[in-house]
Amino acid sequence: MPSSLSTPAAPASLSRTQRLRLWTAVRLGDAAALASRLAGRGSGASIRGQVLTRLDPDAFAELLQGHRVLAVSGTNGKTTTTHLLAAAVRAGLGAQAARLVTNSDGANLHYGIASALSQQPRADIAVLETDERVVSDMIAHARPEILVLLNFSRDQLDRHHEIKALGRSWRRALDAAGASGPTIVANACDPLVVWSAGTAARVIWVETDTVWHADGALCPACGSLLVRVPSAGRDRWDCPGCELTQPASDYRVDGGTVVLPDGTTVTPDLQVPGSFNVSNAACALAAAVEFGIPVEAALTGMHTVTAPAGRFATAQFGATSARLLLAKNPAGWAEALPLAASDPVVLAIDSVAADGRDVSWLWDVDYEQLAGRTVICTGPRAQDLAVRLSYAGVDHRVEPDLRTAITGAGPTVDVIATYTPFQALLKMVGLR
Amino acid sequence: MSPVEIVLVYQSLLGIYGDRGNAMVLRQRLAWRGIDATLTVVEPGDPVPSTGSVYLLGGGEDAAQISAVKGLKADGHLFDALDRGAVLFAVCAGFQIAGNTFTVGEQDDVIEGLGLLDVDTRRGPVRAVGEILTRWKRPDGSEYLITGFENHGGFTTLGAKAKPLASVEIGVGNANDGIEGAVQGTVVGTYPHGPVLARNPALADHLLERALGRDLEPLPLPELDELRRQRIAAVRKTGTRR
Structure with missing residues (x-):
């Protein structure tokens, strides 16, 4: 049964001591954020969250109280999907949109979520991007x-x-939550997702346009080699060794459209590019509808999303207009590379902790598709990319400095960057 | 003359660290020299060709290791090819399964490997994760630095029939014992990926020369020299020397 939108969240129940400690931690976190902003070191959201959770280790759990929560997780597409879902819920709430809080900056660890929640104490509906490690x-x-x-x-x-x-x-977490656990909205095409959601009390399955299958060779339940079974539409996966199989879908992505459970087809009019974002939108739509948002309102809301936390933003670097794409891993690159149509194209690679220190994944990415164009390799690991491109037969040059790489690329250029250079680029153009 | 066949074995099981790069490097280094070469990608369930010159095994998780051993033993062609003198280059999890035994899972179940290298792998006291730098003594006696990234929980010890591939300057290597990799006949096992043949062209050419039974002309690639300079400088700056 769909939950009713007008139902307010159950109020938080904290002791006097808990409330006082939380209040103090939030105020000191705000002060640290202000100091960070004054020092010109960004929004201060990160330092706020860190101070807050340091001073009150229970802040994450306490701040979550009093909210009806919709959470979004996965390896790729979390930030965009969170923005799409938040926009859908906001549209559904209409005049009551102030009830919504969301961590739109992509800060998805305990402290990032606590930081976002602390800034809107009156909100009682939370759409929260959640790192895979924080899901349990x-x-x-x-x-x-x-x-x-x-x-x-x-x-x-x-x-x-x-x-x-x-x-x-x-x-384990879903099993422990039992019947009071969340309704899961999950990608039916990803065997590891299906297995991970296997202990949930209720799942809404979405058949998506997943392009990356390299991590779904073996059955996560029994280790057998999964087989792909031809069927109408796209192939389905099945385990010959146990009962794990691709579940029948409730929602289905079909080209640029989404087929709803009742069989009607809708076309999300998205301003974020790529077929993978249609899949993200289908998941957001399923979650919004489950939460009680009418389909039309959800679609109207999702249409307003343009550049979630800077992803797909177009920004000016000197005389160069650059579209900024983020790719953090081989699956992300498989989605982003076909979108990058410019010649030359700028690719920025780093390998600090947030990017992953090992850049072997460069050889899992099909850079061969860029043959015929020129790549400007930038970032601290530009040289690793250069060697990769030589073996791929793709023309390239190395320009380690990010800004110079972009401004030297001509009037318009597409840029794909790993996490750290992506954040650096957003900062350069004031998007962060 | 028929083309030189490079065989990438079970890429979807043993390819988690960009390991297919090793195969691409081998094929391309032959092509750049005007030597006809093909790359055969064998997936589980497909027959392994016995016609290959170099076979490659890469990194993967526990279940993938078990599945790969089962598949290769049932197929048998890899063993035939090695009997004929083909080269096997096995990295990380591939190195482990090429040995006598290795362990998987939280209970450290002992699994029998392919028995191609006289080595045994058991869970180590810590996981080895980070840039690694080793010294490889080439057949001509000269020394060559191997740069790569290691990421393994197993510690590997060598039996009498296996010789070390290299000595460790920075990193953990086989078992934090100064030894890295193993060589036994035409079978070479090692932990570093990167992929390792992309970062270390001399090792790539050595494998090709072993497989072809002749020397190859040098292939200068200045940007590869620059990559090696950068990686060696970086690991020497941040790594812990043995």
């Missing part, structure tokens, strides 16, 4: 009504040694 805590503490699980693929393997380990933690 989110399930335990926030009792989210809806949890969107987009996809699961290799990412930062120097930190997450085993892709399946995170899925295992989700299964």
